[in-house]
Amino acid sequence: MIKLVLTIASLLFLFMGCTSEYYTESDYKSIKKIDTHMHLHSKNTVLSELAKEDNFSLLDVMVDVPDYPPIEDQEQFALDQVQAFPDRVKYLTAFTLTHWDSASWVNETIAHLKSSFAKGALGIKIWKNIGMVYKDSSDRFIMIDNPRFDPIIQYIIQQNKTVMGHLGEPKNCWLPIEQMTVNNDKNYFKNNPEYHMFLHPEYPSYEEQINARDNFLARHPDLRFVGAHLGSLEYNVDSLAKRLDKFPNMAADMAARISHLQYQSKKDREKVRNFMIKYYDRLIYGSDTGIETDSNSSEIKKQLHDRWINDWKYFATDEIMMAEEVDGEFQGLKLPKRVIEHIYHNNAVKWFRFEE
Numbered sequence: 001m002i003k004l005v006l007t008i009a010s011l012l013f014l015f016m017g018c019t020s021e022y023y024t025e026s027d028y029k030s031i032k033k034i035d036t037h038m039h040l041h042s043k044n045t046v047l048s049e050l051a052k053e054d055n056f057s058l059l060d061v062m063v064d065v066p067d068y069p070p071i072e073d074q075e076q077f078a079l080d081q082v083q084a085f086p087d088r089v090k091y092l093t094a095f096t097l098t099h100w101d102s103a104s105w106v107n108e109t110i111a112h113l114k115s116s117f118a119k120g121a122l123g124i125k126i127w128k129n130i131g132m133v134y135k136d137s138s139d140r141f142i143m144i145d146n147p148r149f150d151p152i153i154q155y156i157i158q159q160n161k162t163v164m165g166h167l168g169e170p171k172n173c174w175l176p177i178e179q180m181t182v183n184n185d186k187n188y189f190k191n192n193p194e195y196h197m198f199l200h201p202e203y204p205s206y207e208e209q210i211n212a213r214d215n216f217l218a219r220h221p222d223l224r225f226v227g228a229h230l231g232s233l234e235y236n237v238d239s240l241a242k243r244l245d246k247f248p249n250m251a252a253d254m255a256a257r258i259s260h261l262q263y264q265s266k267k268d269r270e271k272v273r274n275f276m277i278k279y280y281d282r283l284i285y286g287s288d289t290g291i292e293t294d295s296n297s298s299e300i301k302k303q304l305h306d307r308w309i310n311d312w313k314y315f316a317t318d319e320i321m322m323a324e325e326v327d328g329e330f331q332g333l334k335l336p337k338r339v340i341e342h343i344y345h346n347n348a349v350k351w352f353r354f355e356e
């Protein structure tokens, strides 16, 4: 009799284990995950190897950033990484606006994209230099809703590719350092005053950046668009929810803005949690980490592994946590399995056509 009760108890336990609604910290390695926001500027495959150990695939994102290697070099690094890990690493290409005023800029750009797509790029990344850096011949900032982009975007739609857009900046960028909410923004804008818009009131405002992006999405409803960094609406989940309702072809990556979710969790964890559950099929995991040719392999590997583990804890468990980006404690969201599987995997597959 005792044996029978024990058998039933252990069967029940097994059954509950299989159907539990939540993952735990120890499920981290067994779940297939995709980090959709990596910058791999090196032949060094230490991060791709770590990805294999930790059950991640990687989307390497090329960007037109002045202190990154030139676009051609970034693409060669991307192709080297893809060649070393063909099932695990994919990439997004990028273009520059350096020849914006030349009559052939549109055709040159489309030719460049055509060549990248032929090499396997899943789409493109556009960056905040559109709106904050590039100006046209009459000294006006080139915003993303400029009709000159239309043929390029139409080509991307035709080719069934995705646009990842980092447009604008966190709202903190328009505030003095001491009024910013999270420490990663404080550090970034302290170190990059050229992008700290509080110091440049003559540049387009936060609202102008967001409006240009919204106009752009309204112009191209068929475009698959991933708003990088919570679509620059990181400060309040309601603002992002509003855009996700308005633009059904828009998703958002959480890269380098998870701290903003944690910051909001401190005040109202249920609100952030309900937001993530409601928009479970529109939010995409990304870490915004990378490697340079002179990076220290073991340091960079540890950094990324720690980041991945801490983010997993925040989304999957209800642990009380701390993070260097956020002052004070906050609690993990303990999101249901279905939400975890979407933010870590299914949404990347859908939005980027990421096939493993």
Ligand SMILES: [Zn+2]
Pocket (backbone or CB within 6 Å): 037, 039, 061, 288
């Ligand atoms: Zn990035």
